[in-house]
Amino acid sequence: MEQQPPIAPEAEAEQLSELLQIRRDKLAALQQAGHDPFRITTYERTHAHAQIRAQYEALEGARVSIAGRMTAKRIMGKASFAQLLDGSGAMQVYVRRDDVGEETYAAFKAYDIGDILGVTGTVFKTRTGEISVHADTVTLLSKSLRPLPEKFHGLRDTDLRYRQRFVDLIMNPEVRETFRKRSRIIAEIRNRMDAMGFIEVETPVLSTTASGASARPFITHHNTLDLDMYLRIATELPLKECIVGGLERVYEIGRLFRNEGMDAMHNPEFTTIEAYQAYTDYNGMMALAEDLFSHCALAVNGTTKIVYQGVEVDLTPPFRRLPMNEAVRLHTGADFLACETDEAARALAKSIGLAVEDAAATRGKLLVEAFDAFVEDKLIAPTFIIDYPVEVSPLTKRKPDAPHLTERFELFICGHEYANAYSELNDPIDQRGRFVQQAQERMKGDDEAMMIDEDFCLSLEYGMPPTGGIGIGIDRMVMLLTDAPTIRDVLLFPTMKPLNGVKDENGVNKTESEAPKTEPEKIDFSKVEIEPLFKDFVDFETFSKSDFRAVKVLACEAVPKSKKLLKFTLDDGTGENRTILSGIHAYYEPEELVGKTCIAITNLPPRPMMGIDSCGMLISAVHHEEGEEKLHLLMVDDHIPAGAKLY
DSSP states (O other), X not given: OOXXXXXXXXXXXXXXXXXXXXXXXXXXXXXXXXXXXXXXXXXXXXXXXXXXXXTHHHHTTOEEEEEEEEEEEEEETTEEEEEEEETTEEEEEEEEHHHHOHHHHHHHXXXXXXXXXXXXXXXXXXXXXXXXXXXXXXXXXXXXXXXXXXXXXXXXOHHHHHHTHHHHHHHOHHHHHHHHHHHHHHHHHHHHHHHTTOEEOOOOSEESSOOSSSOOOOEEEETTTTEEEEEXXXXXXXXXXXXXXXXXXXXXXXXEEOOOOBBTTBOSEEEEEEEEEETOOHHHHHHHHHHHHHHHHHHHHSSSEEEETTEEEEOOSOOEEEEHHHXXXXXXXXXXXXXXXXXXXXXXXXXXXXXXXXXXXOHHHHHHHHHHHHTGGGOOSOEEEEOOBGGGOTTBOEETTEEEEESEEEEEETTXXXXXXXXXXXXXXXXXXXXXXXXXXXXXXXXXXXXXXXXHHHHHHTOOOSEEEEEEEHHHHHHHHHTOSSGGGGOSSOOOOOTTOOOGGGTOOOOTTTSOOSSOOOOOOTTEEOOXXXXXXXXXXXXXXXXXXXXXXXXXXXXXXXXXXXXXXXXXXXSSEEEEEESOTTTOOGGGTTTOEEEEEOOSOOEEETTEEEOSEEOEEEEEETTEEEEEEOBOOTTSOTTOBOX
């Protein structure tokens, strides 16, 4: 058989336009004939598809009314089969001309895949044993004006799936199941907390201070009050004010917002539960975390033994408890708490290969950096890392026998953090002092340092009882319990950069790259200094050993504790994601690079940087201008596919 040439993109677009026009013509004809489906407001269903399957013996021969989206149709002369999809699953429908009438049958044959139909008929089994509904009436309830993705390949492009989640849900049953499980997990958390005597409260999303966590906030403006406000980065401080007020067990499930990079584990808006309990400490919060994780695993999966990305994990309590310094010592041999001075700690850090960018870094901060670089990704079994340095725990009580440490833990599973908890600091004098220290860090340029919350400081002066508090990332918990590799898979509508920029009427300023240009931009190159060309020639064989490839930026984030490095997760066309670190944070924010097509050398040996293997090098163009180095990451046409080789 002669092979047909591939359809050019222009022809494919033209073909699609013709299909869209055909569907609109069908709608116009229906409306002209007085059968406008969009005028229908209700349809009385007697059963969901899953009910019919579950209760077939009782319903066999019974008359039912069902409705759903037609996802398949097979025309067989005077009789046809169709498949309807509702929220509970698929159901086969048998439509015969002699039963529904010639007019209805002719109309049914003209309906398109994607149309939403109502069907009334009797329940039966086909000769092949398929539970079906034998139709006597068929009603078009809504017209689909766009074709669904091709049946056998479905919707697999991840970017398109996230942008068009509505199509993703139609085409991929496993996606629908993920979000059913997400709903179940949140319901189980809420029920469990209520059963333990906690009450659910609501705290402001907008605030005049951004505090309660170390994070960069989103800033907005309140027109009536004429002041800048922040989307909350944590619910911690107002919840602890509730504890001061006598609400001894409180929690909130809600969205938080952090103006930071995006990657497999981070989205700018995400869901957490924060809970606070009077008269307990971080040990009480460990028990709470164990209870919630094991209970939710059992509720949605039927077992506390789960598999996450090919690794079996047992969520049966109790979880391992391990001091941070001991964890670092076990994996590196370095004992930071044995260092008597910060200078000795900095020397120790360098000896184990930890890059020390801050010349004034303290022993405690270096301990945390060493943990992040050498330990975190190796914690597979559920592990409470306890006893954090006071420098990185501004809201936590000190350990009575070790005041340089705090009663704090983070829960790690499969190399990722899932919960953060404290014995809450309730000393108002100590708390203010730590806020002041954070404010000083902020003045030095740390835009993730906390602001002073005067209302919270005032509340502590009235007295807060000993309290334990915890925050759990619900999105990450859902990822763990549904075996999802990225946070975007468990968010119905993850944050995405618009494909065509932002419209003026939205009131959002465009970047220069997004703004339409009526004429070419005039660029002054008169002060540019270019490095001289190499005088030595390189033979073609040597040059061709470097494997230059087009790569798509799937995710990009700032490397913790590094001011220069960005971590790129790249599609290199192989089907496996590639990680490359690049020291270009001074020139780009990570979120503006997501979705770009860049050029990388892919056959360089892995190079460890900040405890992460960088597998390749992204190509940038560098020049000097008035003595200052300028850099531009090489970005190419997005039409170039991932993995395309440069010659």
